[in-house]
Amino acid sequence: MRSARNIALGLLAAVAVVSAADAPSDVVQLKKDTFDAFIKENSLVLAEFFAPWCGHCKALAPEYEEAATTLKEKDIKLVKVDCTEEQDLCQTYGVEGYPTLKIFRGPDNITPYSGQRKSAAITSYMIKQSLPAVSELNAETLEEFKTADKVVLVAYTDASDKASNEVYSAIAEKLRDNYLFGATNDAALAEAEGVTAPAIVLYKSFDEGKAVFSDKFDEEAIVSFTKTASTPLVGEVGPETYSDYMSAGIPLAYIFAETPEERKELGDALKPLAEKYRGKINFATIDAKAFGAHAGNLNLPTDKFPSFAIQETVKNQKFPFDIEKEITVETIGSFVEDFSAGKIEPGVKSEPIPETQEGPVTVVVGKSYEDIVLDDTKDVLIEFYAPWCGHCKALAPKYEELAALYGDEYKDKVVIAKVDATANDVPDEIRGFPTIKLYPAGAKSEPVTYSGSRTVEDLIKFVKENGKYKAEVVEKAAEEETPIAPAATETASSEAAKETEHDEL
Known part of the structure; x- marks a missing residue:
């Protein structure tokens, strides 16, 4: 169980760390002139490529140090490289972000580290590698x-x-x-x-x-x-487990509570249900004080706990339990049974359906998503955006221009649409903003995600190559502008952290 989902857990607050200058370290710092020899001399090495100013690197530092000390007795080496000082070395190994962790089994056998960034997880992962x-x-x-x-x-x-x-x-x-x-x-x-x-x-x-x-x-x-x-009957949703639950391929039942005692009490009470639906529905508690904002993503109040909801992780559908009802094995048992039998309609967070569509870009909301995006007669290019996203704002005029080009000849075949993915439920996996996908006519179950430069010309080419109708229009002559790089996306966790005081899923 690994990998990441759309609105991912925000990182916990960074802890203060003791610098290498003040305390002995079992992490070996390498430079260009020492790196190759060290890799050749040691059969298994985990290397962190970092930057001193990087917040995620600072948060990782004490975990990495602790893991290095634990793994020392097993002769598994942990090293680090300061990419602000060793730019050529980091470029050699394709470092594009910080921290980047790679496993070396000699200079020619290099694989990415894909585990969690906590001491116990690093230790466990590297022992498996050894x-x-x-x-x-x-x-x-x-x-x-x-x-x-x-x-x-x-x-x-x-x-x-x-x-x-x-x-x-x-x-x-x-x-x-x-x-x-x-x-x-x-x-x-x-x-x-x-x-x-x-x-x-x-x-x-x-x-x-x-x-x-x-x-x-x-x-x-x-x-x-x-x-x-290998999945606990009643686990805990947190930074280390969220993506695992999201990638499990079965629904996740959340038990929100504010104190460890209450989470344990409710978790123990619902264990019989977790046993009954084992392999069909995962059950997990979640700290409502730290991650209560995630209740809003499940269409639950964010200020009233305890609460309960089921998320159909594959379709990203949310089934909130009535907040006014008491959480007991009987009430939740009945709710889960109805959910399993398909008797409950998913809750849909949605802005009002626009009475009229103003402008060339079609505005989609939660309640109109299926009618517009999944219309099997049309190629639909849709942008998933967030109002606070700077890259989305920069794209807006080009996206409007793109939509206008399809307005006449292809108005019945091609739709250029957008949806505020922070205010509307969407069944898609969204990892950053903006995300652009094409849903071809006749193949709505096989959307194609756009990863090119965000220019009108490239978007036209994308629609032509991947749409059913192979629609081709010509971009109007305009002043040359610098395109937005395809990798320039803003994740929900990074930007939301600037505007909120809580951690979010």
């Missing part, structure tokens, strides 16, 4: 391996069962960044665990402690089992 995809276990090493991480998997197989061993090895190669994988052919160990080969036992430091997969070894079935069994 081990083979599957660790061979025996009676002496099994017990220690079981508790080597929050979640580990051990396959109990027969050495002659080539098919099962190959399936397991293939899964381990794909998921090695997420989990530790071990295996043993010792029948006595399998018997001691109460399983018959072939079987997989997932050991975990929470809930019931372990789960067993005893069906025929099938990659899809084992991956599904692993994702379900």
Whole structure:
């Protein structure tokens, strides 16, 4: 479980750090003339490319230091490079933002670090990188391996069962960044665990402690089992887990509460429901004091807790529970049952549908999204914007010009539209503003995201190449302007942090 979603969790407040000059450090700072030799001398290195002024780098610093100290005894080195001093070195490794973390297994084997940026997560991730995809276990090493991480998997197989061993090895190669994988052919160990080969036992430091997969070894079935069994019955939504829940592919039930005691009480009360819907709906508490603003994204009040809502993460639909009702296993049980049966309509946050469309750009709101964007007879280019976004404001006149060009010849075939994604629910994954997508006629389930320069000429080309009607118009002659770079987007978390005093999802 990894990766990121549309309105992501804002970072927690940066903590004060002790500079390397004031305290010993287990993080090695490298320069251009020392980097290559160090990488060649050490088999596994995690390198951070940073800038001293970078806020995210400052927040990472104490976590990185702690991880370096923990990993020191395992001979896994953590290094850092100051890109304000070593510009050529950072450019060599394609550093475009800070901090950038890369894993080096020698100078020619380089992969991006894709784990979380907390000490425990860095440590866990790098230990996984240091081990083979599957660790061979025996009676002496099994017990220690079981508790080597929050979640580990051990396959109990027969050495002659080539098919099962190959399936397991293939899964381990794909998921090695997420989990530790071990295996043993010792029948006595399998018997001691109460399983018959072939079987997989997932050991975990929470809930019931372990789960067993005893069906025929099938990659899809084992991956599904692993994702379900490794997710806590009632977890916690926070900076380290949000993207995991969003990428799980199943709905997420939020339990908002302001105190740890209340979150525990409600979480324990709803555990029977979490067990009943395990693998179908994830349940998690969320700190309403720190992240109460996210309640608004789920169409709940942001000042009244506790509260409950379900988010259909794939379609980004929100199902808020009546704020006036008490949260009990009975009331929530009935709500979740109705949700599962499709008896509840999603709540839709929407501005009023415009009585008339003024200007060439069609204004879309939550309640008109399906009628306009998903109109299967038209190619629809839509901009997802935020009112505070500077890049969106810079794009506006060009977008108006673009829309005007399609106004006559293609008015019944091509729609140029925009939606304020902060004031309206949209079923799309939006990671930054502006985001531009084309929904071709006849292929609404396969939208194409625009990533080129935001010039009228390039947008025309994009519509022609990806739309059903291959519509082509000619840009009017205008004064030459500097295009906005395709990478110039403003994320919700970064800009919203300037205008609010709370952290948001």
